[in-house]
Amino acid sequence: MIARLSPAERISVAALGALALAWIIGAGLSRELFFDPVLFGLGSGAIIAALAIGLVVAFRASGVINFGHGAIATYVTYVYVSLVGDGQYPVPPIPNPLAPIEGIVGIEIVDFPTFISLGDSMGKVPALVIALATAAVLGLIAHFAIFRPLRYAPVLAKVIASVGIMLFLQAAVVLRFGARAKATEPIFPDDPVDILGARVGQDRLWVLGTVIVITAALWVLFRFTRFGIATRAGAENERFTTLLGFNADFQAGVSWVMASVLAGLVGILVAPITGVTPNFFTVLLISSLGAALIGRMSSFVIAAAAGLMLGVVDQELFRLELEWGWIPDIGIRRALPFVVIALAMVARGESLPSRGALTVERLPEAYVPRITRGRMVGYGALLAVAFWLTVFAPFQYRAGMQNSMIGVILALSLVVVTGYVGQISLMQMALAGIGAFSVASFGTQAGMPLFISLPLAVAAGVGFGLIAAIPSLRTRGASLAIVTLASGLAMGEIFFSRPGWFGLDRGVKTTEPPVLFGIEFGPNSDFIFGDGKIPTGGYGLFLLVVGALCCISVMRLRRSRLGEQMLAVRANERAAAAAGVNVAAIKLSAFAISSVFAALGGALIAFNVGTYGTDTFGIFASLTVLAFAYLGGISTIGGAITAGTLFSEGIGIVVTNEWFIDVGPYTAYVAGFFLIGTAVYNNEGIDGFQRRQFHQLGRWLSRRRGRRVAETADV
Amino acid sequence: MSERLLTIENLDTGYDGVAVVRGLSLHVDAGEVVALLGPNGAGKTTTLMTISGMGQILNGSVTIMGRPVPRLRQAHRVARWGVIHVPENRGLLYQLTVRENLQLAKTSGKVDIDRAVDFFPALGPLMNRRGGLLSGGEQQMLVLGRAIVAEPKLMMVDEMSLGLAPVIYEELMPVVRRIADETGAGVLLVEQHVDLALEVSDRGYVLNHGDLVMQGAASDLLADRALLDASYLGVESLED
Numbered sequence: 001m002i003a004r005l006s007p008a009e010r011i012s013v014a015a016l017g018a019l020a021l022a023w024i025i026g027a028g029l030s031r032e033l034f035f036d037p038v039l040f041g042l043g044s045g046a047i048i049a050a051l052a053i054g055l056v057v058a059f060r061a062s063g064v065i066n067f068g069h070g071a072i073a074t075y076v077t078y079v080y081v082s083l084v085g086d087g088q089y090p091v092p093p094i095p096n097p098l099a100p101i102e103g104i105v106g107i108e109i110v111d112f113p114t115f116i117s118l119g120d121s122m123g124k125v126p127a128l129v130i131a132l133a134t135a136a137v138l139g140l141i142a143h144f145a146i147f148r149p150l151r152y153a154p155v156l157a158k159v160i161a162s163v164g165i166m167l168f169l170q171a172a173v174v175l176r177f178g179a180r181a182k183a184t185e186p187i188f189p190d191d192p193v194d195i196l197g198a199r200v201g202q203d204r205l206w207v208l209g210t211v212i213v214i215t216a217a218l219w220v221l222f223r224f225t226r227f228g229i230a231t232r233a234g235a236e237n238e239r240f241t242t243l244l245g246f247n248a249d250f251q252a253g254v255s256w257v258m259a260s261v262l263a264g265l266v267g268i269l270v271a272p273i274t275g276v277t278p279n280f281f282t283v284l285l286i287s288s289l290g291a292a293l294i295g296r297m298s299s300f301v302i303a304a305a306a307g308l309m310l311g312v313v314d315q316e317l318f319r320l321e322l323e324w325g326w327i328p329d330i331g332i333r334r335a336l337p338f339v340v341i342a343l344a345m346v347a348r349g350e351s352l353p354s355r356g357a358l359t360v361e362r363l364p365e366a367y368v369p370r371i372t373r374g375r376m377v378g379y380g381a382l383l384a385v386a387f388w389l390t391v392f393a394p395f396q397y398r399a400g401m402q403n404s405m406i407g408v409i410l411a412l413s414l415v416v417v418t419g420y421v422g423q424i425s426l427m428q429m430a431l432a433g434i435g436a437f438s439v440a441s442f443g444t445q446a447g448m449p450l451f452i453s454l455p456l457a458v459a460a461g462v463g464f465g466l467i468a469a470i471p472s473l474r475t476r477g478a479s480l481a482i483v484t485l486a487s488g489l490a491m492g493e494i495f496f497s498r499p500g501w502f503g504l505d506r507g508v509k510t511t512e513p514p515v516l517f518g519i520e521f522g523p524n525s526d527f528i529f530g531d532g533k534i535p536t537g538g539y540g541l542f543l544l545v546v547g548a549l550c551c552i553s554v555m556r557l558r559r560s561r562l563g564e565q566m567l568a569v570r571a572n573e574r575a576a577a578a579a580g581v582n583v584a585a586i587k588l589s590a591f592a593i594s595s596v597f598a599a600l601g602g603a604l605i606a607f608n609v610g611t612y613g614t615d616t617f618g619i620f621a622s623l624t625v626l627a628f629a630y631l632g633g634i635s636t637i638g639g640a641i642t643a644g645t646l647f648s649e650g651i652g653i654v655v656t657n658e659w660f661i662d663v664g665p666y667t668a669y670v671a672g673f674f675l676i677g678t679a680v681y682n683n684e685g686i687d688g689f690q691r692r693q694f695h696q697l698g699r700w701l702s703r704r705r706g707r708r709v710a711e712t713a714d715v
Numbered sequence: 716m717s718e719r720l721l722t723i724e725n726l727d728t729g730y731d732g733v734a735v736v737r738g739l740s741l742h743v744d745a746g747e748v749v750a751l752l753g754p755n756g757a758g759k760t761t762t763l764m765t766i767s768g769m770g771q772i773l774n775g776s777v778t779i780m781g782r783p784v785p786r787l788r789q790a791h792r793v794a795r796w797g798v799i800h801v802p803e804n805r806g807l808l809y810q811l812t813v814r815e816n817l818q819l820a821k822t823s824g825k826v827d828i829d830r831a832v833d834f835f836p837a838l839g840p841l842m843n844r845r846g847g848l849l850s851g852g853e854q855q856m857l858v859l860g861r862a863i864v865a866e867p868k869l870m871m872v873d874e875m876s877l878g879l880a881p882v883i884y885e886e887l888m889p890v891v892r893r894i895a896d897e898t899g900a901g902v903l904l905v906e907q908h909v910d911l912a913l914e915v916s917d918r919g920y921v922l923n924h925g926d927l928v929m930q931g932a933a934s935d936l937l938a939d940r941a942l943l944d945a946s947y948l949g950v951e952s953l954e955d
Contacts, residue, residue, distance in 0.1 A: 226822075229815045233808045240806040243767055244865075245794025245822045 033323060036198045037315040043204030045311020046211045047274075049304040050266040051281065051288035052295070053215055054259045059297040060222065060235050061255030062147045064158045065478040067623070068165025069263050070285035072138055074278060075169045076264030077271045078177050080131035081184045083122045088115040089130070090176045093669060114176065124187060131268060132261050138169075139260030143253045149680050151238065154363055155477035159424055160630050161679035163623050166282060168672030173278045175669060186272040203273055208308075210269060214262065215304040222300070231255055279620065286489055286619070287314075289482050290341040310340065338490035341483055342471060364684040366420055366567055366635040367691070369555045383548065389651065390544050391529050391537035399535050400654030402523065405543040406604050407647030409550050411629040411640035413597035416554060418626070419635030420563065421590040422570035423472050424481040426622050427488030431468075431595050432602025433496050433617025435461045439603040440511040450514050454603055461599020462592050464491060469591035473584050476573075488622050496614040508613045511606040514542070523608055543604060547644075550597060551637050557593065558637075566590055624648070624668070627675045633687030642686045646671075718745040718780075720869045720901040721766065726775035728758075728765040734773050735761045736925045743869060743901040748892055750912040750933065751905045753922035754947050759905040760803055762922070763871050766903075767800045768793045780868065795822055797868035801858050803877060803905075809847030813838060813857055816846050820865040831860030834890060852883040859887065863894060870894065871903045876911070884908070888915050913937045921946045 026034035051069060058066040082088050091114055118130075146161050188206035192199045222228035234241040234248030241248045267281060274280070287310050295303030317333040390401045410428060417425050438460040443453035468487035472480050513522020521527070521542055523535035557563045568576035569586045577583050606612065615621070628646050633639020645652035648667055678685055684692075721743040729735035736758035743749045751759050764770045766777055768790030777784045785792050794800070808816055817828045832839045835856040841849065849857060855875060862870055872891060876884040892915040895902045906912035913919055913933040921929035921936075921943065928946045929936065936943055 226818060229811060229818055230822075232815075233811060233819055236808050236810045237806075239769070240802065240808060241819075242769070242791045243794060243800045243802060243806055244819050244861075245791050246819070247791045249788070 031197060033319060034316070035196065037319040038312050039195060039198050039200050040204075041312030041315030042208055042308055043200070043273075043311070044315065045308035046204070046208040047266065047270050047284060048287045048291055048310050049307025050207075050211045050214070050270075051263070051285055052291035052303040052307040053211075053218060053300050054262040054266065055285075055288060055292040056295060056297055056300055056303050057218065057255055057262060058259040059292070060232060061252045061259065062143065062151070063235055064147050064150075064162060065289070065297070065482065066142075066165070066259070067159065067162040067282075067285070068142075068169060069259070069288075070279075070281035070283070071166040071169035071173075072135065072142075072260050073263040073267035073281040074173055074276065075138070076131050076135045076260075077267030077276050077281075078173050078182070079134050080127050080264075080268045081182050081271060081276065082115070082177070083118065083127035083130055084124060084184055085121055087117060087119045087122045089118050090115055092172055093175045093666070124185075128268060132264050135260045135264030136257045139257035140253060142260065143256035146676055146680055147256070148249065148252070153679075153683070154422075155481075156363070156418065156422065156424055156634075157679045157683055159478060159481050160626070161676050163627055164672050164675035164679060166672070167624065167627060167668050167675065170278050170282065171666075171669035171672055175666070177278075179278055181275045181277045182271075183275045184272050187269060188272075190272075201273070207269055207273070211266075211304065215300050218300045227251070227254075282620075286485065287311075287336075290338075290486065293341055293479070293482060306340075310336065335490040335493050338486035341486040363422065363570065364419070364633065364635045364688060366558065366570075369558060369637060383544075386544055387541075390540035391527075395531065395533040395535065396654050396658070397651065398537060398540055400649065400651035402535060402540050402543055402608055403647055404644040404650035404652070405540070405547040406601050406608060406644075407625075407628065407650050408547050408640050408644030409597050409604065410601040410625050411632060411643035412550050412554050412637070413594045413601065414626060414629040414634060415637065415640050416557065416566075416597065417590045417594035418629070419639070420558070420566040420570060421587060423469075423587060423590065424477070424484065424626075425591075425594065426481055426485040426619070426626060427468055427491065428594070428598045428625050429602075429617045429621035430488035430491040430619075431461045431465050431598035432605065432621075433614075434464050434491065435599030435602030436511070436606035436612065436617065437496065437509055438599075439606050440509050443514075444510065444512045450516050454514075454600075457603045458596055458599045461602065462595045465591050465595025465598065466588060469588055472587050472591065485619060485622075488619050492614060492618055496617060508611050509606075510611045513610075514539075514607050522610075524610075539607065543608075546600070546604070550600070551641070554637055554640075562586070562589065624671070627671055631671065631675055631678050631685055633685030635684075636687050636691075638691070639685050639687035642690075646686075717747070717899075719743075720745055720780055721903065722776075722778045723762075723766075724776050724778075726762075726765070726777060727773040728761055728770045728775075729773060730761075730771060732771070732773065734925065736765075736922070738775070739922070739927050740775075741920050741927075741930070743903050745868070745901050746895055746899045747917040748895045748902040748904060748915055750916040750919040751903060751922065752907075752909055752912060752919055754907070756924070757922040758925045759922055760873055763800060763802075763873050763903070763905060766793075766871065767798065797866070798871070799862040799865045799867035799869070800871045801862055801873060801875070803873040805854050805858050807846045807849075807854050807858055809845065812843050812845055813849070814842045816857055817861050817864060820861045826864055828864060830864045831857075834863050834893075835860050851879050852887075855879060855883070855887060859890060859894075863898075866898065867900050869901045869903070871905070873905045874907065875904075876906065876908050885911065888912070891915055909943065910937070923947065 023034055023038075027038070051073065054073075055066060055069055058064055058069060079090060082090055093114075122130075142165065146165070147158065150158050150161060186203060188203040190201055190203040193202050193205070222232060230241060230244075230246040230248075231251045231254075233244070234246060234251050238248040263281075267276065270276075288307060291307035291310055292303045294306040295301070297303075314333060314336060317336065321333060386401065389397050390405075391398070393401075410432060413428055413431075414425065417423050435457045438457035439453050442448045442456045443450065446453075448456070468484065468491075471483040471487075475483055513520050513525055515521075521538035523539040525536060525538055527536035527538035529537050565576070565581045565586050568579065568581050569583050573583050576586075602617065605616065609616070628643045629640065632641070632643025632646060644650060647653075653667065682689055719742060721741075723739055723741045726739045727734040727737050728739075739758075739762065741749070741751075751762065753759050761770060765772060766779070766784065768784050769787060772784065779793065779796060779798060782796065800806070808819070811819075814828065817831055818826055820826050828842075837853065838856055838860055841853060841857075846854065846857065859872075859875075862872075875887060875891075879887075888911055891902055891904060894900055904912055904916060913936055916933040919929075919931065919933050919936045920927060923946060929943065
């Protein structure tokens with residue numbers, strides 16, 4: 001057993017053993033300090049472990065790291081809570097098909113149902129059955145509508161689709177139940193019990209026991225039954241498994257149902273203890289991803305054990321931070337999942353087992369921007385319209401333009417790193433946060449002028465981006481997505497949410513308007529054109545210039561030698577290396593360039609909103625940015641511009657609100673839906689779609705012209 | 716006459732609507748070994764894939780024990796009828812152990828793993844090793860062993876010699892004959908090593924560029940070596 005371990009693994013095993021020994025001695029010396037936290041930690045660790053084994057099931061079913069796993073747990077839990085509470089079954093928000101007619105006629109024809117009443121408040125058992133049936137249906141939809149069509153798709157498309165599930169289900173929960181926390185009656189007996197003198201809620205131990213039983217059952221199922229072995233086989237190579245007579249598709253579907261029901265069950269069992277909020281389980285999921293990753297997304301036992309450990313260590317550090325004042329308060333505890341993930345990655349240094357695919361679908365096309373006279377006219381016209389909207393249009397359009405231009409810059413940061421080099425980054429908004437908080441620290445607090453503070457902020461972003469990019473040299477695909485997600489989380493926890501580093505004042509930060517050559521041009525500053533309402537056009541004009549410069553530089557990058565090398569790395573790292581491309585250098589430069597845009601975008605957000613907190617730069621913001629960038633078109637500049645118009649409160653949304661319908665509350669929901677659709681059916685995003693339409697139009701026109709020429713020739 | 720296991724009549728098959736194989740007719744009976752020969756790109760693998768339900772039948776028919784080949788989504792059914800297909804790249808599951816690979820020989824019922832060890836004693840001590848860690852010859856033994864314990868009625872083996880040393884595939888070839896003789900299974904053998912394949916076969920078909928160019932008893936094909944070489948358009952004349 002020991003002989004099979006690598007040196008790094010042997011060291012970690014030895015370190016773990018020493019730690020355990022020290023811990024046991026500690027527990028003997030001080031029960032409060034070293035035993036009680038373990039007991040409490042096992043309770044929270046059980047939730048992490050339960051989500052982690054669900055992730056492993058889903059990965060084994062279809063090679064997908066399901067970022068939507070927590071959202072499935074949340075949705076099912078809310079269904080259960082609603083059924084137990086007042087017997088109401090939520091109808092997923094579906095657009096009323098009669099809405100356009102109603103809009104024209106001006107009367108509401110039918111009241112589209114939001115809930116179906118199933119009588120009064122329901123017993124726990126029927127509610128559990130209905131809620132878990134809902135989970136099963138969600139699992140089936142996830143498999144047949146989303147991940148089955150994506151079987152042979154690049155990892156990026158799968159990650160995007162699962163992010164889409166997360167956004168979609170969370171938005172559905174908020175739309176139906178609101179963002180407030182919900183509580184429900186206990187399922188397990190909750191009177192506390194004494195264990196070696198420590199008092200702990202009995203319900204936590206029940207949850208722990210349930211998780212252990214489920215883990216053992218899954219282990220037996222996948223290890224020893226023909227169904228389990230065949231499912232593993234199907235995940236490895238679907239074609240070979242089919243040749244042996246197994247229906248790999250059916251088996252993956254069953255696994256998806258299992259994963260989904262497991263998620264729902266965890267949510268329902270845990271909800272009475274912790275209460276539930278729309279993003280409770282998604283936040284926990286990050287720790288679970290770390291645990292599942294330690295188990296290489298394939299071992300239930302290791303994943304569950306790692307989940308429990310994370311819970312215990314978290315509690316222990318919490319306790320020690322309280323007890324030992326000399327521990328620096330730099331957020332080590334909250335950054336723990338990242339540390340664990342990074343260590344797991346470095347120690348293992350190998351990629352996750354991937355689904356053996358017959359063919360891998362191509363990545364979205366990264367068109368070379370060609371500059372023709374026609375296009376120059378087009379760009380000019382676009383700029384003119386943008387200029388008018390930014391400076392002279394009514395204030396809501398001006399605000400929309402400002403948000404969109406920042407969105408374009410943030411999307412460009414993803415075009416470089418994800419679109420051109422194929423590295424999935426889920427930390428872009430954290431880098432933006434570094435930019436934002438730095439520009440406030442250097443500019444507003446330290447009083448540096450803009451032309452020093454802004455470059456310094458960008459440099460800070462690049463520095464952090466490069467540090468966070470180091471794991472990308474050893475990991476790729478879905479593993480890298482998790483590492484960057486964890487990096488983003490760690491940056492948030494260590495830097496943004498505490499007073500120490502960037503001097504947050506009561507959870508918010510303030511940036512004063514930018515000044516250049518003595519001219520103040522913030523969104524609230526006076527400006528000579530426009531109606532004088534806030535926001536004035538000056539800042540928008542600045543954003544327009546910066547945004548256009550960013551677009552041009554990415555355009556030049558794509559046409560440069562570096563850009564070609566980036567695409568070579570994206571297409572095939574080994575082949576690129578064999579052709580003399582320094583893959584590591586290319587990846588790092590991509591992350592650096594991407595960080596420039598991200599940090600710049602963040603600094604521009606800081607000036608735009610003036611006062612901001614941690615949430616603006618949280619992980620959900622990062623996921624949403626990636627979602628919009630992919631929706632627009634991840635690998636083209638046109639895609640970034642499209643993404644900018646779609647951005648929350650961007651110009652596209654403003655126009656829709658003003659001219660058509662108020663989509664405000666549905667933005668995340670609709671975005672999630674279209675994101676899944678884009679990932680599954682059109683990986684080039686809206687920009688690629690338009691491009692194809694244009695091409696078809698062009699071909700149609702030239703055919704007509706050709707025919708006319710032919711007719712003339714006949715005469 | 717023994718039972719007809721596989722009948723292909725006037726088959727056109729290929730990819731994306733383009734025929735790779737045209738107008739192929741062949742049959743395999745119980746207990747016989749049939750060689751399907753031809754140079755690279757002749758359409759041999761495509762034919763086998765089509766028999767297993769993973770190809771696109773553009774014209775003609777493929778009948779397996781009286782049943783037409785199902786469509787792609789139902790391709791797993793073919794194996795349940797007793798057709799074992801050992802694909803070109805061996806069809807081994809690298810993440811699974813040897814034992815687990817053998818357990819997947821049948822979709823239901825008991826699997827007699829010892830039978831595989833009877834044929835290939837070398838597999839015995841390797842039971843708990845992962846498939847990916849076996850040598851090429853061991854891998855080929857494993858997939859043939861798996862095919863044996865599956866107790867197939869029809870067995871298709873694609874390019875068994877690919878990537879193996881001559882000493883190894885010269886040992887494996889006679890096992891194929893033994894399977895047909897001992898179990899009464901029909902075997903369809905795709906090979907590039909013409910002599911080797913024909914030595915263990917009863918009959919042979921030669922494909923070239925998607926067309927059936929020659930067929931007959933194995934001994935006749937071997938006897939008229941010049942014509943056989945010509946049917947390959949000289950491509951294989953450097954071999955052997």
